[in-house]
Amino acid sequence: MKKIIASMAAIFALVAALGFSLPALAADAPSTPSASAVASAPSASASASAAATAAAPTAAAEAPAPTPNKADTAWIMVCTILVILMSLPGIALFYGGLVRSKNMLSVLMQSFSIFALIIVLWCIYGYSLAFTEGNSFIGGFDRLFLNGIFDSAKASFSTAATFSKGVVLPEYVYVVFQGAFAAITCCLIIGSFAERIKFSALMVFVILWFTFSYLPMAHMVWFWTGPDAITSAATLEIETAKAGLLFQKGALDFAGGTVVHINAAIAGLIGSYFVGKRVGLGKDSMAPHSLTMTMIGAALLWVGWFGFNAGSALEANDTAALAFVNTLLATAAATCSWVIGEWFIKKHPSMLGGASGAVAGLVAVTPACGFIGPMGALIIGLLAGLVCLWGVTGLKKLLGADDSLDVFGVHGVGGIMGALLTGVFAAPSLGGQGIFDYVINKMSTDPYSIASQVWVQFQAVIICAIWSAVVSIIAYKLIDMVIGLRVSEDEEREGLDITTHGESAYKL
Amino acid sequence: MKMITAIIKPFKLDEVREALAGVGVNGVTVTEVKGFGRQKGHTELYRGAEYVVDFLPKTKIEAAVDDAIVERTIEAIVSAARTGKIGDGKIFVSELQEVVRIRTGETGSEAL
Numbered sequence: 001m002k003k004i005i006a007s008m009a010a011i012f013a014l015v016a017a018l019g020f021s022l023p024a025l026a027a028d029a030p031s032t033p034s035a036s037a038v039a040s041a042p043s044a045s046a047s048a049s050a051a052a053t054a055a056a057p058t059a060a061a062e063a064p065a066p067t068p069n070k071a072d073t074a075w076i077m078v079c080t081i082l083v084i085l086m087s088l089p090g091i092a093l094f095y096g097g098l099v100r101s102k103n104m105l106s107v108l109m110q111s112f113s114i115f116a117l118i119i120v121l122w123c124i125y126g127y128s129l130a131f132t133e134g135n136s137f138i139g140g141f142d143r144l145f146l147n148g149i150f151d152s153a154k155a156s157f158s159t160a161a162t163f164s165k166g167v168v169l170p171e172y173v174y175v176v177f178q179g180a181f182a183a184i185t186c187c188l189i190i191g192s193f194a195e196r197i198k199f200s201a202l203m204v205f206v207i208l209w210f211t212f213s214y215l216p217m218a219h220m221v222w223f224w225t226g227p228d229a230i231t232s233a234a235t236l237e238i239e240t241a242k243a244g245l246l247f248q249k250g251a252l253d254f255a256g257g258t259v260v261h262i263n264a265a266i267a268g269l270i271g272s273y274f275v276g277k278r279v280g281l282g283k284d285s286m287a288p289h290s291l292t293m294t295m296i297g298a299a300l301l302w303v304g305w306f307g308f309n310a311g312s313a314l315e316a317n318d319t320a321a322l323a324f325v326n327t328l329l330a331t332a333a334a335t336c337s338w339v340i341g342e343w344f345i346k347k348h349p350s351m352l353g354g355a356s357g358a359v360a361g362l363v364a365v366t367p368a369c370g371f372i373g374p375m376g377a378l379i380i381g382l383l384a385g386l387v388c389l390w391g392v393t394g395l396k397k398l399l400g401a402d403d404s405l406d407v408f409g410v411h412g413v414g415g416i417m418g419a420l421l422t423g424v425f426a427a428p429s430l431g432g433q434g435i436f437d438y439v440i441n442k443m444s445t446d447p448y449s450i451a452s453q454v455w456v457q458f459q460a461v462i463i464c465a466i467w468s469a470v471v472s473i474i475a476y477k478l479i480d481m482v483i484g485l486r487v488s489e490d491e492e493r494e495g496l497d498i499t500t501h502g503e504s505a506y507k508l
Numbered sequence: 509m510k511m512i513t514a515i516i517k518p519f520k521l522d523e524v525r526e527a528l529a530g531v532g533v534n535g536v537t538v539t540e541v542k543g544f545g546r547q548k549g550h551t552e553l554y555r556g557a558e559y560v561v562d563f564l565p566k567t568k569i570e571a572a573v574d575d576a577i578v579e580r581t582i583e584a585i586v587s588a589a590r591t592g593k594i595g596d597g598k599i600f601v602s603e604l605q606e607v608v609r610i611r612t613g614e615t616g617s618e619a620l
Contacts, residue, residue, distance in 0.1 A: 285559045287552055346553050356555065393556040406555060 066168045066228075068159055075316040076173050082307025083180035087115045087187050090304050094297025094355070095191050098405050101289040102495025103195045104505035110190045110199070114206050115183045121210060122179040129211075130218040131178065136245040138216050139223060146175060161226025162314040165441060169314060177311065182218070184308075185260045186210055191405030192268030193275040195286075196486045199500050201479045208478075209267055213471040217259045217464055220244040221251060230438040250435070251460035252426055252453070254323065255312035257367025257419040258464040265412030266468040269403055274476040275485045277402035279492050286404075291351050298355035302331055305362045309369040322433075323369040326377035327362065330369075333381025334361025334388075341389050353389075360388035360410050364418035371422060373431025380421050388414050419461050423454035509604040509617065510578045511570065515543070515597040516589040518567045527588035528571065531580040534620060539568040547595030566597060572604055574617050 092111035096104050118126070128143035142148060149158050149171045159168035186206050190197070224243035230236045240248055246258070253259065278286065288294060309327040313320035338357025343349040364384035365377055372380070391409035403409065426432035427448045437444035479485060486492070491499035498504055516524055521538065528536060542563035549562040573581050582599055590596055609619040 285561075286557065287554055287559050348553065350553070352554055396556050409555075 066159065066166045068168050068170050068173075069315075072162070072167065072315045073170055073173055075320070076169055076177055076311055076314060079307035079311025080173070080177045080180050082304045083177070083184060083311065084115075084304075086301050086304035086308065087111060087180070087184045090297050090300035091184060091187050092297065093293045094301060094359070095194060095405050097290040097293030097295075097297060098191075098288040098352075099194050100286060100495070101505060102497055104289065104497060105501050105503060106199070106496035107190065107194055108505075109501055110194075110197075110202060111187045113199075113203065114186045114190070117203065117206065118183040118186050118210055119179055121207065122182050123175070126182055126210065126215055127175050127178065129215045130182075131174075131223055133223075133225065133242050134219070136243070136248060137220060139219050146172075149175070161224075161228060163227060163319070163436075164315060164317070165227045165438070167315055174314075178218070181256060181260060181308070182210065182214055185214055185256075185264050188260070188264040188407060188411060189268045189271065191407040192272040192403045193486075194404045195496065196278050196492050197271075197275055198484060198487050199496075201483050201485045204479050204483065205271075205475050208475040209468075209471060212475070213263060213267065213468045214259070217263050217467060220246045220463070221253050221259050221460070223247060227438045233439055236439050246460045246463065249456050249459060250453075251456050252371055252422050253367045253419065253460065254370035254422075255309045255366045257363070257415045257422070258460050261363050261366060261411040261415030262419065262461060262464045263468045265408045265410075265415060266465050267472045268407035269399070269401060269412060270469055270472040271476060272401040272403040272408075274473075274480060278404065279489055281402055288352065291355075294355050295351055298358050302358050302362060305331070305366075309366060313370055319370050322373075325374050326365055326369040326372060329374050330365035330377040330381030330384070331358050331361035333378050334358065334364065334385035337382045337385030338389050339385075341386050345389075356388070356392065356406070356410060357385045360384045360391075360414045363411050363414035364388075364421070366415070367419045368422035368425060371433045372425035373433075375431050376421075376425030380418060380425065383421070384414050384417060387417055416461055420454055420457050423457040424450050426453065509572060509574060509607060509620065511572050511602045511604045512578070512581055512585070513600040513602070514569045514571075514585050514589070515541070515566050515599075516569065516585070517591065517596060518565055520589045520591075521567050521569075523588040524569060524585055527584035528581065531584045532577055533571050533573055533581055533584075535571070537570045539570075541566050541568045545595070545598070564595070572607055572620055574620055 088111070089108075092108045095111070096107045099107050123146055125141070125144055127146065128141055129139045132139040132142040134140040150156075151158070158171045160171040160174035162169060186209070189206075189209070190202065221244055224247050225239050229239050246253075251258070280286075305327055306324055310320045310324040313323055335354055335357040338360060339349045339353050342353040361381040361384050364380050368376065368380060388410050391413035392406040395413065396403065396406065396409055399408070401408075424430065426434065427450050428434040428443075429448070430450075432448075433443070434448050435444040435446070436442070437446075476485065487496065487499065495504075514524070518540070525536065542565055544562050544564065547564065549560055549564060552559050552561055569585070571581065578601065582601070585599055606615060607617075607619040608615050
């Protein structure tokens with residue numbers, strides 16, 4: 001327990017160091033009045049408004065409700081498939097290649113099962129709790145069992161808001177798009193305690209963590225009632241008050257730096273403390289069994305990530321194109337910087353370094369991709385490769401946990417860095433998009449303050465990290481008491497493939 | 509009759525096979541093996557973790573030969589497998605009591 005507290009302190013010290021050093025650069029202190037924070041509601045932050053869509057039939061009596069554009073609909077369905085490709089088989093192969101061959105199937109099976117389980121939970125209650133109106137922490141039960149999306153009396157489907165007034169998506173498309181996000185987030189965690197976790201314990205953990213950490217975070221960061229009702233300062237205030245906590249604060253998270261990466265990385269890191277180190281760590285060779293698989297997985301992640309990032313624009317438009325080029329460029333930059341850094345320090349440009357660098361760049365640019373310019377993405381990418389290289393070497397030693405596949409070193413460090421730098425490079429003076437003002441329906445004319453935006457980003461990081469940590473600690477503790485977190489030492493030595501799943505990956 | 513067992517560098521296998529055919533060795537058994545000798549292993553680095561690989565891949569060749577060609581066989585293997593660098597391998601020669609060709613039941617030198 002002492003170790004956990006010590007390492008949590010180390011993490012927060014890191015976050016604080018990163019967070020405070022940036023606003024200090026700007027002259028004005030972070031003292032944005034709350035009113036202006038509200039007025040600068042971010043242009044992105046994905047969300048569907050159940051409230052807006054529920055209200056749509058009434059509005060239809062006066063004016064015809066907007067109908068979904070077929071290009072947008074097709075694009076977001078393709079993006080959803082790409083995000084699914086990131087989990088099945090992207091992350092499964094990326095992680096699978098990194099474990100020893102006796103645990104290959106366990107990692108594949110954990111990803112596969114978590115994906116399926118989360119999609120089921122998502123459609124039963126997850127979507128409703130994340131993306132309907134409730135309080136600023138969690139949504140309500142309006143869409144329980146996806147109820148109310150199809151109106152059988154009128155034979156019509158409801159729509160979900162996008163980031164443009166009068167532009168909507170079929171709500172079912174929004175449900176599956178966001179469902180794929182929830183699933184991959186839960187799949188990310190398994191890398192931290194791969195090769196020793198008990199399968200049943202993992203499934204119970206995922207249910208608890210998804211319910212009490214993912215859903216509230218998604219609601220806090222992404223839920224708003226959509227732009228259509230915002231016409232004046234007064235309506236802006238009313239609509240913003242219905243949104244999630246961090247959305248209200250004006251935190252920028254385009255595609256999930258906090259909700260997905262920091263959230264999952266903290267859960268993973270805490271897990272690696274609770275589950276404990278692998279038997280034989282430091283003595284036995286735990287070298288990856290197939291970097292070929294890891295390269296295939298990383299490549300699938302890179303390709304799938306265009307659905308994740310560009311799709312988060314929710315439309316086939318300029319913002320999607322911006323997110324697309326930023327995702328491509330930052331990832332390429334991070335791959336270069338990681339490989340070059342490693343070549344200098346460790347004497348070899350390794351394939352694992354290339355694959356890890358790509359993932360680091362993808363993670364770091366995720367919160368920023370729709371807000372920053374391409375040169376901002378280039379800098380974020382170059383930094384991500386080097387900082388995450390430190391994350392999996394120097395920082396890993398400091399933390400002292402056996403985070404087997406470096407979930408925290410890559411997703412946590414990259415996610416925190418990306419979230420904070422989003423506040424910097426979203427500045428119009430640095431080629432960013434600034435803040436969209438829905439009252440005037442164009443970019444805000446208020447001067448953009450890097451310091452106050454980074455401060456807001458920092459708060460979002462801290463809230464996300466603490467929330468995920470508290471939920472994770474309680475969940476792991478509970479599961480450890482009831483069913484136990486890890487397999488027996490004999491089973492671990494023989495490998496999870498045979499002992500847990502009764503099969504082996506390779507018959508050569 | 510002698511059993512000749514040679515441990516060689518894997519990429520030398522084809523040259524050794526040709527050399528053996530040249531001196532009249534009619535058959536060999538080849539196995540991929542791992543081991544260590546004077547040649548040290550190497551280290552592999554995966555992100556922050558460093559692993560020392562002690563056992564290096566080698567190829568083992570076993571050939572049963574008639575006493576008349578033992579010397580030539582050994583010379584053929586040595587000249588074909590030698591690179592002059594550490595790790596070229598070794599040849600072990602041992603007495604062979606009996607050989608039986610399963611198909612015909614022939615024994616001794618005739619079965620080779």
